Amino acid sequence: MSDIRVHNVWMEYGDQIVLENIALDIASGAFVSVVGPSGCGKSTFLRMILGQERPTRGTITLDGAALPHEPGPDRGVVFQRYSVFPHLNVLQNVLIAFEFAESPITAKLFGTRKKAAVEKAQALVEAVGLGEHAQKFPSALSGGQQQRLAIAQALARKPKVLLLDEPFGALDPGTRAQMHALIKPLWRELGMTVIMITHDLKEAFGLGTRLLAFDKPRIDPQAPERYGARIIYDLDLSRDGPVPVLGFSRPMKAREPPKEDRRSSPHA
Numbered sequence: 536m537s538d539i540r541v542h543n544v545w546m547e548y549g550d551q552i553v554l555e556n557i558a559l560d561i562a563s564g565a566f567v568s569v570v571g572p573s574g575c576g577k578s579t580f581l582r583m584i585l586g587q588e589r590p591t592r593g594t595i596t597l598d599g600a601a602l603p604h605e606p607g608p609d610r611g612v613v614f615q616r617y618s619v620f621p622h623l624n625v626l627q628n629v630l631i632a633f634e635f636a637e638s639p640i641t642a643k644l645f646g647t648r649k650k651a652a653v654e655k656a657q658a659l660v661e662a663v664g665l666g667e668h669a670q671k672f673p674s675a676l677s678g679g680q681q682q683r684l685a686i687a688q689a690l691a692r693k694p695k696v697l698l699l700d701e702p703f704g705a706l707d708p709g710t711r712a713q714m715h716a717l718i719k720p721l722w723r724e725l726g727m728t729v730i731m732i733t734h735d736l737k738e739a740f741g742l743g744t745r746l747l748a749f750d751k752p753r754i755d756p757q758a759p760e761r762y763g764a765r766i767i768y769d770l771d772l773s774r775d776g777p778v779p780v781l782g783f784s785r786p787m788k789a790r791e792p793p794k795e796d797r798r799s800s801p802h803a
């Protein structure tokens with residue numbers, strides 16, 4: 536179970552309101568695609584779920600408990616830029632994730648525990664399609680292979696929630712399609728909740744069971760920092776399967792702001 540509840544969350548950097556009054560529940564096992572214009576606060580939202588940032592107002596809970604204000608093993612993350620250890624080969628990169636999970640202070644295992652961790656790391660390396668490349672260092676991998684490795688590292692800790700920040704943004708269309716074919720069965724098999732930021736609408740609709748579109752519904756040209764982004768569309772993609780990107784088969788429904796929210800921001 537990994538229900539995420541976001542209660543009236545605001546994020547402000549000084550006078551700049553980035554996100555205003557975000558309220559939503561994400562059911563366990565959902566695959567949520569997040570889209571929106573550049574700079575509207577999508578990564579900020581993801582960093583709050585990860586625990587790297589604290590909302591300035593409001594609360595976020597995971598399975599009913601307040602989210603710890605630091606990243607934890609229950610939340611894995613993959614960024615657009617590869618974040619693997621360059622001095623370790625593929626197998627070692629995944630093995631160290633298992634070692635950190637089981638021995639958080641020293642990241643060292645011995646004897647049968649080490650043997651079991653190596654076997655699990657090998658299986659995960661195979662599962663993401665890197666079996667033939669297990670002894671290679673990241674510098675000898677293609678972009679798609681490095682992202683497969685980053686995904687394997689994130690999965691090693693069996694996160695309840697996998698956060699993906701434009702994970703396939705730097706990949707060519709063919710490799711991107713291969714990554715889609717990788718991530719969807721992994722998500723289904725592991726029963727994780729996935730939240731994925733993307734600028735690719737086809738990817739958002741094709742992978743997600745739910746789509747959240749962030750944008751600023753109000754803009755003050757004299758003070759662009761006065762208003763933040765909200766969720767302006769919240770689409771359930773789960774019932775009818777993927778929706779064609781061109782010519783929506785169902786009307787898109789804009790979110791109504793909650794009643795208590797129909798007021799000016801405190802900076803107005």
Ligand SMILES: Nc1ncnc2c1ncn2[C@@H]1O[C@H](COP(=O)(O)OP(=O)(O)OP(=O)(O)O)[C@@H](O)[C@H]1O
Pocket residue numbers: 548553571572573574575576577578579580
């Ligand atoms: N640590 C920070 N300090 C101050 N401002 C920040 C900080 N992090 C983000 N911002 C600002 O918050 C706003 C939202 O940034 P964010 O990276 O969340 O946007 P985004 O929607 O993910 O953009 P993109 O699609 O281009 O990646 C931007 O105006 C950015 O400058």
